[in-house]
Amino acid sequence: MGRGRAKAKQTKVARELKYFSPDTDLNALERELSASSSSREAEHASSEDDQGDDDYGDYEKWASGDR
Structure with a gap:
């Protein structure tokens, strides 16, 4: 038995x-969200530079069977 205490x-x-x-603390939350969104935007911009204009380049290779 003994489950009564744990359940309570x-x-x-x-x-x-x-x-x-x-x-x-809404001010701290706002700072945290703005900091993470700006770093996410910078990360996204750098990844776009690596990929070029084609976001689906890897998918096209996979779909065509040229893996």
Whole structure:
């Protein structure tokens, strides 16, 4: 038996997670999102330089059987 205590603890934790809403630092979130989007844009721009204009070059090789 012994599962009663574990289940009660899980229920308590789940209830706390469901109903507890911590204060969100929206300024920090905005900084984090803007930093990740700018780095993602830079990464995307550098990968476009490597690929050229054709985004499906590898797919065309695969589809034609020239793997």
